[in-house]
Amino acid sequence: MLPERCFRSEELPPGDRFDCFAALMAETHAPMEMESEYATEFQVNQRVISLGETAVYPLECQPLVFRRTAKLIRKADPEAYHLSFIQRGEGHVTLGKETRTHGAYGLHTSDTSRVWEIRAGREPLRFIGVEIPKALLPLPTRDADRVIGRNLSAREGTGALLAQFLTRMVADSRTYRPSEAPRLGTVLTDLVAALFAGALDTERSLPYETHRRTLTLRIRSFIRENADDPRLDVPSIAAAHHISVSYLHRLFQQEGDGTTVGRVLLRQRLEHARRDLLDPAHRGVPVHVIAARRGFSHAAAFSRAFRDAYDTTPTAYRRTATATTAATGVG
The missing domain is CATH 2.60.120.10 (Jelly Rolls)
Structure with missing residues (x-):
């Protein structure tokens, strides 16, 4: 805290x-x-x-x-x-x-x-x-x-x-x-x-580090707002900010936490999908439809990425969440 x-x-x-x-x-x-x-x-x-x-x-x-x-x-x-x-x-x-x-x-x-x-x-x-x-x-x-x-x-x-x-x-x-x-x-x-x-x-009067950190924050915010678009990828993120792909990668490398721009995009899409799987309002929506809504072009790729991130499949995650909700009487 x-x-x-x-x-x-x-x-x-x-x-x-x-x-x-x-x-x-x-x-x-x-x-x-x-x-x-x-x-x-x-x-x-x-x-x-x-x-x-x-x-x-x-x-x-x-x-x-x-x-x-x-x-x-x-x-x-x-x-x-x-x-x-x-x-x-x-x-x-x-x-x-x-x-x-x-x-x-x-x-x-x-x-x-x-x-x-x-x-x-x-x-x-x-x-x-x-x-x-x-x-x-x-x-x-x-x-x-x-x-x-x-x-x-x-x-x-x-x-x-x-x-x-x-x-x-x-x-x-x-x-x-x-x-x-x-x-x-x-x-x-x-x-x-x-x-x-x-x-x-x-803006030219700003130190390089200030400009770099601000640009990186701007890119992260852009990814949060547009992650559901299946057309969004590393080249389109770079183009939207008028920088090269290599410079985009370098910005995230300089963050020093080992996170790449591709991982940030993937993590955002997975988090959106995970919330949908938890939401009772989406209980009847097939998993592959949720995946498509959240920017994943292939259901199989979504399942693999979800399992790598959360140690379970999307279907099993939803089933566990539904059972927990039923047991507690919430939802």
């Missing part, structure tokens, strides 16, 4: 909730002024997940105002960039003389060294916050500073990839080992750097 702290307002007396939450935000992000019309009985749930020197915090709370002032900056500045993947609600962000609105599936950015105000809309907020020390971002400061405050989208491109990474990592945080936290922090930092560079069309 990744290092994590949880804050739930219902565990505190109503009168203490808002002040305790403000203290936690000062520690997680930076000291700030906060106010809310719901402060007397504030409701908030927050987790703080540590990824080495970076932090991720999924947060749900009632509407409020965050304010970073010049006085607070002089008092304490952790010199960090903040990014929020907004899942519900909206925020009206004032940076300098300009105010912009960031809504659901937007990516909001701020800088602990700048004066700003974030005023939430009328509905509760849900977002995943990210804190990255400026010194860790593999992008020239002059470039990163130009992105702060812009409207960025989590619906396409690197923004969508970042949103997927954050959502999966938060949902699966208990399945990772503590030793994996620094690696996940590096992946997160690379994705934010690529997002910033893409917003400025300056």
Whole structure:
């Protein structure tokens, strides 16, 4: 399990909730002024997940105002960039003389060294916050500073990839080992750097390793989304990303875990098929039809690959799952 702290307002007396939450935000992000019309009985749930020197915090709370002032900056500045993947609600962000609105599936950015105000809309907020020390971002400061405050989208491109990474990592945080936290922090930092560079069309300013890791993540996401297409193979994956097959293989070799792009594709198809075999809604669907739906051109090849991966045949796996479901009365 990744290092994590949880804050739930219902565990505190109503009168203490808002002040305790403000203290936690000062520690997680930076000291700030906060106010809310719901402060007397504030409701908030927050987790703080540590990824080495970076932090991720999924947060749900009632509407409020965050304010970073010049006085607070002089008092304490952790010199960090903040990014929020907004899942519900909206925020009206004032940076300098300009105010912009960031809504659901937007990516909001701020800088602990700048004066700003974030005023939430009328509905509760849900977002995943990210804190990255400026010194860790593999992008020239002059470039990163130009992105702060812009409207960025989590619906396409690197923004969508970042949103997927954050959502999966938060949902699966208990399945990772503590030793994996620094690696996940590096992946997160690379994705934010690529997002910033893409917003400025300056990807050439990224270090090679950052570009390589981001491209590999993009390819893995592409495979997850398209694995069911039987026409998808190594050459078509390379073509979709405008790289050669040899370079595609080299990207995965440099991951250092012994996984090839072909194995990633096969594993994804097998996992999709395995879930179908478990699903009561697909109980009457023949195994060879499930195999075809999940990208396998030949039923025999599917059976061999499934047996190699799960030490049983697809038919036997389904039979065991059905018997277990019947015995437990589920499904």
